[in-house]
Amino acid sequence: MVSIDEKDKKILEILKKDSRTPYTEIAEKLKVSEATVRKRIESLREDDVIKKFTIEIDPQSLGYETVTLLGLDVEPKYFLKAVEEIREIDEVLWVAKSTGDHMIMTEIWAEDGDHLSRIMAEKIGEIEGIKDLCPAIILEKIR
Amino acid sequence: MVSIDEKDKKILEILKKDSRTPYTEIAEKLKVSEATVRKRIESLREDDVIKKFTIEIDPQSLGYETVTLLGLDVEPKYFLKAVEEIREIDEVLWVAKSTGDHMIMTEIWAEDGDHLSRIMAEKIGEIEGIKDLCPAIILEKIR
Amino acid sequence: MVSIDEKDKKILEILKKDSRTPYTEIAEKLKVSEATVRKRIESLREDDVIKKFTIEIDPQSLGYETVTLLGLDVEPKYFLKAVEEIREIDEVLWVAKSTGDHMIMTEIWAEDGDHLSRIMAEKIGEIEGIKDLCPAIILEKIR
Amino acid sequence: MVSIDEKDKKILEILKKDSRTPYTEIAEKLKVSEATVRKRIESLREDDVIKKFTIEIDPQSLGYETVTLLGLDVEPKYFLKAVEEIREIDEVLWVAKSTGDHMIMTEIWAEDGDHLSRIMAEKIGEIEGIKDLCPAIILEKIR
Amino acid sequence: MVSIDEKDKKILEILKKDSRTPYTEIAEKLKVSEATVRKRIESLREDDVIKKFTIEIDPQSLGYETVTLLGLDVEPKYFLKAVEEIREIDEVLWVAKSTGDHMIMTEIWAEDGDHLSRIMAEKIGEIEGIKDLCPAIILEKIR
Amino acid sequence: MVSIDEKDKKILEILKKDSRTPYTEIAEKLKVSEATVRKRIESLREDDVIKKFTIEIDPQSLGYETVTLLGLDVEPKYFLKAVEEIREIDEVLWVAKSTGDHMIMTEIWAEDGDHLSRIMAEKIGEIEGIKDLCPAIILEKIR
């Protein structure tokens, strides 16, 4: 495990809320120099604590009206391979190896119910070993 | 719905992968001026298509060994209030109003099993109307 | 049980497809007089074989984007009373006493996910004895 | 989405309760001319807001004693094709692409338990990809 | 455990199929005297191996159209008391302490769906600690 | 449906409790002649209202320590055939076509857990189309 101190945690918290916060502003809050902030952030990025700088997009603005948390049942021997294939599908945001009711969980952004039906039948359904799908439509997701 | 064109979609895609990509680099890829890129990004941010500039953090580097997708059963009349209260819990990454087996789904980052137990009993369990919890430990999440 | 013959069944089939079919057209198809058709239809209506003349509406044209088949768990002693109260809710199309996983099933037309959340929390959740809701979003319904 | 005003909604409500309500009566209630009512209804029909004029039949009067809400589990790749084939079965009232426990939901009218058994085994069971059936007998359906 | 030999088992088998089989006929089949048959049967009855001489009734001939296998969820502390109270209900054929999904299973003979609804709401639902009912309609029972 | 009056119901009730009750005793209770009792019982038997005269056996006295209510999942197309094959298994008391979680329910008497395992694997498991078994051990059955 990478060693992380309270200052790093504070930086991560600030960047999580707004990753465009100027380094001078972060430096001021932490009472350190801007150079220190820069160095720490680059360290956190290199150590993969920060996995990426990204944006959070509103699915509905992009025309994705049907956001789904999809549980998948898969024949155990195809488990690892299926996870790899699912992550290659465009509409899949993330895929997780999970425990509980379903060994695979994934989040899908579809334009509407018809689009979701086609993704499930024609993309996910074609993956070897996939036996059953249990889609839960997300009514609203709050961070 | 906000009107979004192919150029906007291209910009969003680039920022999703790396939100620190220099505007000059985006401008070059899209064959537009840097000013256009800047203006479009600010529009997307103002229209809430880009909900925030953020970072993706590795939970394990931060000492969160137990990542959980938690389904919650709640007495229907406390549904909306419970969602509001759950989002205030520190260890909660997001909370969703969902359909299917559980009306509330949430992602929790805990240090270990003992920490998760305490979050479930002492934080979530204290919210009015919460009847049952169905935690699924995430073995690995891939984006 | 009301006694129904093949001619009645034929009439019901025609009216099910289009209840505005002119009696003369039905009469021709059945090779009976228009008066017979009229008399039989009024009999079927009086005997409650035809429960009502109605229209089938497209929920999306009316702005109902989120059609839900909702399973309800209810404390057994409130079962009959809950069914009565659910049928009074405006957004409820029908309510059924059912067997299997849920003792009550109902179809709900909501404008969107947020509207559905509010119907579930503020209307259905307020009915005495309702313990749990299991909403299944209908992606498409074909008759 | 078709543009619909309050007067249209009022007309739809009246026709839903009794689609044989005379236009003069509707006109009076809405304080518009009979011609307006006629024109609006034909518009609503042409725009597919009114999907059809139909009748609601009592299954028991017709000898259908066993009304069933049937959940179907299907191999995902046969999902779309299975829905098409189910809608062709005579005893099927409607079929829906659904989310939650079952990806396909359908309503079946059978004469009795034995008839239902045969529909499930010999008609639905013969459709490719159908893996499991979860029938819920409807004790009473109220509109 | 009572000691039972092969001859006893043969007698039980015969009586299970037809408890009115004459003792002379049983004696002949077993190649023992009629007195021996009589003595053995009385022993089996006294030792409670034969719990009762009874008849098997066809529920439908008696007007019971809706035969149900009902799973009950009960608050654990009311478990034993609830079983006692359920066995006192007229329409209950038998009640079992079970494992698996439901701790109590029972068979109910009702005239129709409406009668079943009333038994569940007004008789079973009134028993202290009963939380949920999961009725499975029996389409046909074969012995 | 066979026409059955109150006297018939009284007779059935008496025979259900003890099918060896002398006709004279029944006659006395019903205030009819012994000949009437005899005639009515034979009618009830011929009309299959009484399906058989039988005995109720205590499974434990016979060495059957493990009584199981077994739910079976079966590929729908093998449903009817599977029911037929299950009823031929010696240890099966009855088999029912059911609704709800499992389309087939059956009661099995096994000597112990090991015997039950072998019945499930070697007898039931060999039937075509059987996919999954859900055994619920009965702790006690009360009539």
Added chain:
Amino acid sequence: MVSIDEKDKKILEILKKDSRTPYTEIAEKLKVSEATVRKRIESLREDDVIKKFTIEIDPQSLGYETVTLLGLDVEPKYFLKAVEEIREIDEVLWVAKSTGDHMIMTEIWAEDGDHLSRIMAEKIGEIEGIKDLCPAIILEKIR
């Protein structure tokens, strides 16, 4: 985490199979002195790698015919307290904080079904917050 080498692992493996294996025999197998074996075992015991020296008992020899893996649903706020109270019950072998369908899992040794019923109703059912029990009878446990 305690540092453990291959020799320690070998010792643990031997003791797991037979904790009465003489140290001389272990020493010989590992090609170390008996003193080394003794020292390592005492270290492993002090570091709590070996949590206890114990025996594995056959439940049936002791008259425990009904071994049960019991899943418990508990109101989340009573979760931690309920676990503590369950471990105090004599018939409980172990209790685990779990994920998946049930937040608490426990193994219970009962003399028979009746004993199990009483443990569930009178001991476990009396613990505050326990809502539902899901007992799975273990037919055979193999190590």
Added chain:
Amino acid sequence: MVSIDEKDKKILEILKKDSRTPYTEIAEKLKVSEATVRKRIESLREDDVIKKFTIEIDPQSLGYETVTLLGLDVEPKYFLKAVEEIREIDEVLWVAKSTGDHMIMTEIWAEDGDHLSRIMAEKIGEIEGIKDLCPAIILEKIR
């Protein structure tokens, strides 16, 4: 069943807590001679009441961070063979023939989520007849 008296039970209780308790100490507690203790213990071992002298190991000290209670669904005809094959897997502590939701239950010690995924896919998933896995991560197990 082996005949066991109160003194035997007392001995078993002591050895369960600490199987290294000196015989002299046990003898003193039971007020019998050391020779009697020795003889009784050897009898209990020979009669397989004591199935083995063993140690209880802390999984985490050994680097097993992910302890799982795994439910398995298996095609019934492969049930017995699958149990045999699962017990041969190194990471499997015990395997049980069970009733309820899953016919096979097993406990698995894995180093982490990735290791568990590979055990499930590559070891258990390769066993013939295994259809579905339902892993429940154990957060803490208390004896």
